[in-house]
Amino acid sequence: MTVKAFGETDMYDVIVIGAGHAGCEAGLAAARLGKKTLMLTISLESVAMMPCNPSIGGTGKGQLVREIDALGGEMGINIDKTFIQSRMLNATKGPAVHSPRAQADKQRYHEQMKHTLEKQENLILRQGEVTELLFEEPLRVTGVRLRTGAVYGGKTVILATGTYLNGRIHVSGFSWPSGPSGLTPSLILPENLKKNGFVLRKFKTGTPARVLSHTLDYSKLLEQKGDGNISPFSFMTDDPGENKRSCWLTWTNEKSHRIVAENIEKTAPYGGYTTGVGPRYCLSIEDKVSRFPDRRRHQLFLEPEGLSTEEVYVQGMSTSLPEHLQLAFYRSIEGLERAEISRYAYSIEYDCLDPLSLTGALEHREAKNLFCAGQINGSSGYEEAAAQGLMAGVNAVRRIDGKEPFVLDRSEAYIGVLIDDLTTKGTDEPYRIMTSRAEFRLALRQDNADIRLTEKGRGIGLASQDRHERYLRNKRETEEEMRRLGGVVVPAREAAEFLGRLGKTSAGTTDAPVTGASAISCGKTTLAALLKRPEVTYDNLREIDRDRPDVLAYARKQAEIQIKYEGYIDRQNKQIEKFKKLESKRIPQGTDYYSLNGLRPEAAQKLSDKRPVSIGQASRISGVSPADVNVLLIHLARKAEGGKRHGR
């Protein structure tokens, strides 16, 4: 349907459909880049809602939030203001997998974000259900129509529909149309999308029950406290705040598993009531029990949902058992014997697009000016959604301004990995980021997200001047401190004595001081060289670093990591160089893959569909084999020769 003209007041640069985690970042990014932006949501009460776990961050996800923040996004700031417990996961492992995670006060998280949106210049946050996208030919989106009949024109539209799109909740054999947590679903828009030729598919996710805090027996639960030393998500946060609640740990047992196993056909998927594809990494208890029959217990965390509520989230225990069996199951768990349930667990099916139909800028390949972010792209998770939202918002603006898309590659950010995975490899299940998906994770650390991205964020205009200056100061101090550590000479004897003392004080490294002392048998060493040793840390080095200046905490940490892991980082950088070489081998967009001798028809088909921009991207398309990529390489090489022989 074509709409010719909109009134001045009804015309927007960017219209964002949905105000979940993707929509919020998209709307804020567009408005902060100076575009007149309209955000539409079915319910203002569900802005930045967390319908599943009450937490932000985790492995891979924590890195995403740091990157969103480094670029000038909001998620990190919002969680820093509203968290009630904070932990650095994997702290005992290498810095590449250190992943910040915080429990959020759900209500405050929502309110804080909603307030930020309301105050944002250029941004209008409005309640309203979009029922139609308006297009003109050749397919290009021009605006939206609401259920009220109102029509708004938009130069670009961002779809961030989450689980609302054709949402359907399942509990055992019962199901009904619903958005998350009983909210109104979006049922008309999916019909409209189908009518316009979009192919929708069904994904599924689930959430466990919430139990009331005062009905839990805490004497039987294992307390998990927050970190003593809190690491904020945002590079802009000065006051790290404090932990206000703990999480609690317990386990399922054989009785719990028996209840599930005996009633497994009463759950929605095993009873054949749902067809949607669920995530493998986030298994329901029925999946856990049926797939791992040998496991005698499964661990679960009880996570408080906020300061002003008794509700507690039962992590890892999603199910679609009937209500009475849910109650029996949860109550079979130690510490939950008298638990009262405030919300029962459910699974929810929703419509989404195949992300292969999107470009790396998250724009739809066929429907110009239409961008997509979050669960509609087949991802799962608040952080994944927010990261895409930010990128979609930025790219919608750049589309309007006629600028090159802003795309991060796999060696630059988890955001790059996430979007490349989705739009190049595609996904057959709700996609969750993981550190193992990032092949260059030693470079993509949470601690250096600003070094990687703030300059870029400044370049696209999203990172504020304040943020940029902060980053420059951090960077300068880090470099100075690294230089200083490399320059301070320690006499060999003093170094050996220091290492010897470390050996005596730190248990478990009894043979380290011997080798340590003998390694520095003559001459002298530097503080930096000492810091490379496994038993030496920036902190314990203070003992012989007498003239240590007062250095920013950021610079201390960063200098330590960069010196300590220099060898690894160098090796990783070499791998990145290799990667970049293949990424920079561009494939001409007009390439007729069917005409390339030696390319298998299946590969020609996939390549024609996806139209990769580079050899590197082509090599990641599923169904394209290394031999196929070699054919492309030969083709490119021949082209580069300028048809030296055949004049082709």
Next chain:
Amino acid sequence: MGETIAAVSTAYGEGGIGIVRISGARAGEILGCLFCRPGSPGRGARSPGIGETNAAKTFAFQNRRMHYGHIIDPSSGETIDEVLAVYMRAPHTYTGEDVAEIHCHGSVVSLRKILEKILASGAVPAEPGEFTKRAFLNGRIDLAQAGAVIDMIRAKTDRGYDAALGQLEGRLSAKISDVREILADACAEAAVNMDYPDEDDAAGDEAAARSVEARLTKAKAAMDALIATADAGRLIVEGIRAVIVGKPNVGKSSLLNALLRESRAIVSKTPGTTRDSIEEYLNIKGIPVRLTDTAGIRDAETDLEAMGIERSKDALRKADIILLTLDGSLPLSAADRKIIAELAGRLTGDRADSECGTVIAVINKRDLPEAIDRQALALLLPGVAMVGVSAITGEGTEEIEDRIVSAVYGGKARKGESVMVTNAAHKSLLLRAAASTEKALEMLRIGEALDFVETDMREAYDTLGEITGQTVTEGILDRVFSKFCVGK
């Protein structure tokens, strides 16, 4: 679609027959244009020309059937050569495309003329390795198999051929894939440990590390086993260099002859008759051996001899096997001792050019009473094997051959069916992958976190993939195919 390519596929030079090969969609058509069956009308009455439909003519060739006839010049009708021709339809051909082969007389003139006519009919000259490249691109063979083709072409003995054939059949690829599989499992295990930190505790981390370590140890052992075959593999394919040294008149040329079992080198009792090195190829139990007889190593008496001696020393430096020949019927002379000192210096690494092949002391003239002091010799050259022979009767040469074989295989006898690495590029990739794996193992042992270790594991995985072509790297193809000669 790609062009139809053609090239002479047999070695240049005079041969009994020569083969010109054509590959591509127009192979049959071009053959049809040039080939004339006996008694068929129209020598000179031109058959359908290029660009005209030749369906009928091509059809006359039965798939994979040798046809006897002549190649004629389509423009003049002149007969070029009497040939056998075969047409093979895609996809079951070497390149996976239509292939035609013309087997003609092996003269350079005949081959060149036929190729010219084929090119004039619309084919383009094949680049080096292009037939094999097409076979690879059409999915007929993988990269390691393509590499094996080179080795097969170059293989000089049956054993070398078998090893290369083993690769062509994908045995090396299969083996490499097995190792990659182990590494992939190790990476997956590390990934689980990184991404599910809440699933377990420190004990879990430790268990994961030990399990990954076990996998890596297994992978490393498999890589080492492959690397261990590499030297023998290279020697089998490329041949080893053996050199005969000794003072004048100890029977070096006779020994060469005994080994050759035919007279090739000049044999004379006058010292210094063999002034230059003489090279011969031997097939010793499947190992190609390039045997060099040297002019006697002694102080030069003339300029001409000095040149021969320089070359001898050069041969000595490059040799994998050194056959030190001594006259068993005489005590060790000063000249013998000088040569022995030279070798001992190399063996013990006292000299700068200390890299030295295996020395075998050949005590000649076993047919005469032995006067040489073997104990003194053993003291001068500790650990060197001594073999008594009679170059004249041929007695003992069998033992020399056995010594050479065991030196190649490092003392371990090997059977032909084991997978061998015969390609230097494969060996260096295997070494790199093994080094990365070793690095990962070291890191695990000092308790480094799995996420670091995984970088090296992945590096090893990717490097192995370069052997089979599973890892895409820039220029990988050029590296492989540039080693080909035209026509393969």
